[in-house]
Amino acid sequence: MLITELKPRETIESLADGKKVFVINCQGCKEVHFPEKEANELQKEWSEKGIVTGIITTDYICNPENMELRLQAHKEEIEAADVVLVFSCGVGVQTIAGYLEEKKVCAACDTYPLPGFQGVTPLEYKCDQCGECYLNLTGGICPITACSKSLVNGQCGGAKNGKCEVDSEMECGWERIYRRLEQIGRLDVLKCPTQVRNFATDEEVSK
Amino acid sequence: MKITELFERGEFVVSAEVGPPKGFHVEHLLEEAKTYLSGITAVNVTDNQSSVMRLGSLAMCKALKDEGLTPIYQLTCRDRNRIALQSDLLSAAMFGIENLLLLTGDHTKLGDHPQAKPVFDLDSVSLIHAVTELEKGVDLGGNELIGEAPKFAKGAVVSPCSDSVDAQLAKMERKVRAGADYFQTQAVFEPEKFIKFMEKAKQFGKPVQVGIIIPKSAGMAKFMNNNVAGIHVPDEMIEELKKDKEKTKAGITGVEIAARIIKECKPYCQGVHIMALGWESKVPDLLKLAEI
Incomplete structure (x- = not known):
């Protein structure tokens, strides 16, 4: 099982601050607990403020065929938005960021693990359920799973010709992140404060 | 002595690197360091370089310091979590070791214990x-240290000839903002790339030591081209190493090439860091030829 929890209110609000937002809610596969009520309340507030260009609520946003069609159907609303805010586990956010390469795609949730079946995703994206989703600092590419050292402050010096020092078949995750941030004009997020991972988060949740 | 004090005085800082052995007898290494490296500013001690288990960097730093040399303690994040790293930093301070070079470290899979757990907590x-x-007198857990807070010269690395140099500069900026005082670079064989890099890097206002490897043979150069990140030895240098095999074998060609690179880079940087990789005995000749 996984649990998705909304990020702290001020974090989510800073993502939407002064912007037009397109919202994607994943109500999950049966393995994921989704904070439906809290997400609805927040989105209702935003709709009343008139900052929401559109909402998709569905399950399995990581299912490629399903999602591609849905995104096409909402093309104009997505284009009208400054940011696409995804309420899902890390895999869902990465899937959407992969489709909307030129759009700023942000995660509204953190994902935590629970014992039991972890769900299946048909795509290559992975979520490590680290509980402190970094996707908003990395252009929607997960540094925990795309970097073989799970570095959170940028690439090491080990990549050769864009490939990871551990696996010559694997692209350097941080070079991908850098290119994506360049593409969406968000290299400024690399100026964020030094990130120090918190390995205590899962314990805190189960308390 | 902190090497940052020398940078502040405008001195051209020269450091070289020694790798501790896979064993605990260091007499030979100390003798070599005293003979060939005592004329330079500081000596880096690698931390289980290339993920190969060896004698510890901290112990070797202490041994060098006792012999009157100035050690730079290299510390990687591969083998220790934040508790062990901070603890070792306090140990270094107790020994009076003031210079650090702080790195992420190679992955465990590249070394002689590929089964080991890669830590990378930090x-x-x-x-x-x-x-x-x-x-500041506080640890990463937010707890106050007892007594005087340690003070270090905090070094970091950057790869100026990397094929993703803009990403390298972004990372360099993060290191500066986290508190890095000076930089040592990956080995440079293309001075023109280094000079271009320095034009951009000088905005950070931190001293940079150009990294130098003495090329030992055409084979070594090709090996680095195929396997070492951020290093590219141009074809004409490989040809130069091939031309007179005896001269190359004696180390003369490699020293000539390295001295030329130092001379070209010197006006654009604040020091040089020599990774002699076993050729420590060539360091005095190299510095003489490079007119340092």
Whole structure:
């Protein structure tokens, strides 16, 4: 099982601050607990403020065929938005960021693990359920799973010709992140404060 | 002595590197360091370089210091979590070791214990941040240290000839913001790339030591081209190494090439860091030829 929890209110609000937002809610596969009520309340507030260009609520946003069609159907609303805010586990956010390469795609949730079946995703994206989703600092590419050292402050010096020092078949995750941030004009997020991972988060949740 | 004091005085800082052995007898290494490296500013001691298990960097630093040399303690995030790293930093301070080089470290899979757990609890940037915090008298857990806070010269690395140099500069900036005081670079064989890099890097206002490897043979150069990140030895240098095999074998060609690179880079940087890789005995000749 996984649990998705909304990020702290001020974090989510800073993502939407002064912007037009397109919202994607994943109500999950049966393995994921989704904070439906809290997400609805927040989105209702935003709709009343008139900052929401559109909402998709569905399950399995990581299912490629399903999602591609849905995104096409909402093309104009997505284009009208400054940011696409995804309420899902890390895999869902990465899937959407992969489709909307030129759009700023942000995660509204953190994902935590629970014992039991972890769900299946048909795509290559992975979520490590680290509980402190970094996707908003990395252009929607997960540094925990795309970097073989799970570095959170940028690439090491080990990549050769864009490939990871551990696996010559694997692209350097941080070079991908850098290119994506360049593409969406968000290299400024690399100026964020030094990130120090918190390995205590899962314990805190189960308390 | 902190090497940052020398940078501040405008001195051209020269350091070289020694790798501890896979064993605990270091007499030979100390003798070599005293003979060939005592004329330079400081000596880096690698931390289980290339993920190969060896004698510890901290112990070797202490041994060098006792012999009157100035050690630079290299510390990677591969083998220790934040508790062990901070603890070792306090140990270094107790020994009077003041110069650090803080790195992420190679992955365990590249070394002689590929089965080992890669730690990477911190990375180069958060390790620099941790040292900055310790210098304020607080550890990463937010707890106060007892007594005087340690003070270090915090070094970091950057790869100026990398094929993703803009990403390298972005990372360099993060290191500066986390508190890095000076930089040593990956080995440079293309001075023109280094000079271009320095044009951009000088905005950070931190001293940079150009990294130098003495090329030992055409085979070594090709090996580095195929396997070592951020290093490219141009074809004409490989040809130069091939031309007179005896001269190359004696180390003369390699020293000539390295001296030329130092001379070309010198006006654009604040020091040189020599990774002699076993050729420590060539360092005095190299510095003489490079007119340092």
